Amino acid sequence: MALIVFSSLGARAQNGGFTVSYPIGFPMGNLHDYISKTSFRGISFEFNKKVKPQVTVGLETGWNVFYENAGEQEYKDQTATVSGKQYRYTNSVPILIGAKYHPQTGNQVIAPYVGAGLGTLYSNRTTDFGLYEITNEAWQFCIRPEAGLIFKTASGVNPFVGVKYYWAFNSDDLDGQSFLSLNVGLKFSPF
């Protein structure tokens, strides 16, 4: 089912630009305080449209899973102490609009780009503690600068590497759940 959806997107990508990439997530700030481990679980999608020779605008979404086994620890609150093993999970889903600037429009093999995006970062923080589960979720305002390199091939399937910083702002429920991601992926486009 998923492949059918992606295939149809791919077919439209002839004049748009569909990217799928594998993000390696590095937690930052409050997310890092909670889970310090790098995430190797995730996927990222973008659909971009050329509006000027050097500029594309588009939509981005994806999914990053952060996980850490915090092990046996004591948690104190004034006179109370609870000890046990915590298993910590954060699922992050960015939903952003963005623009990219591609300074080179010629036939260079390596084409750099920079971009910025803004939108929301949905974070679902779940802590498994004993037989209990504590869930906290938030939709946070997010700004996302990025930079990367596209390796152009004749086939129109272009590998790329990029770095994105999801800078999320504090919400009522949670402090900003920011992270940096290193993306390796493919861009299906003539650009």
Next chain:
Amino acid sequence: MTIKLRYWLAVFLLPVLSGCYPEGAEYTEDLDLVYTNYSNQFDFASRKTYSIPDSVIKITGEVFNDPDGDGKPTFLSPAYATVIVAQIKKDMAANGWTLVDKNANPDVIILTSSMTTTNIYYYYDWWYWDWWYPGWYDWGWYYPGYYYPAYVTGYRSGSVFMQMVDSKAAKNADNVPVAWSAIINGLAEGNTTDINARIQTSIDKAFAQSPYLKH
């Protein structure tokens, strides 16, 4: 193009999908919790003697009842209660407390109770069969003398609750001051030996994370 795209998507998606489910708790003891709390107005250092009943109360419902009419509550099976009380005595001794008879004017008394709860993941109701035999929906069902059948996935959780009460203050007040409380909680699954071993470990932790009890 389409075949190539599918190929690349497969290359990308397979490792991602296979890695989407992070591990988590693996063993029963991974789910054990130990909660302690105390009154910071209570001077533990000046108290040295304690007393403890040999029985552990089994809390069976919200309403206190006396089913056999002997004026006593239901007690936990000695297979567990003996281990629980022995472990508390061992830890109290290790923390410098002296066990005395309840009539020998102990400084504090430790009261121990327990409770188990059955949690069912899938709600299985008579309504499912009402189409075939109308009227069953109103009856409800139960399992006389045994636990839920294995095909209803679920688990039993259990807690042991320890309270250290200030027995001398108790004589002068309407309310009994509880100086220290501890609750150990986990899965009440497995054989008696395994459950007892986990209870012992958790009781040890309750004392270890309460350094103010140490003399």
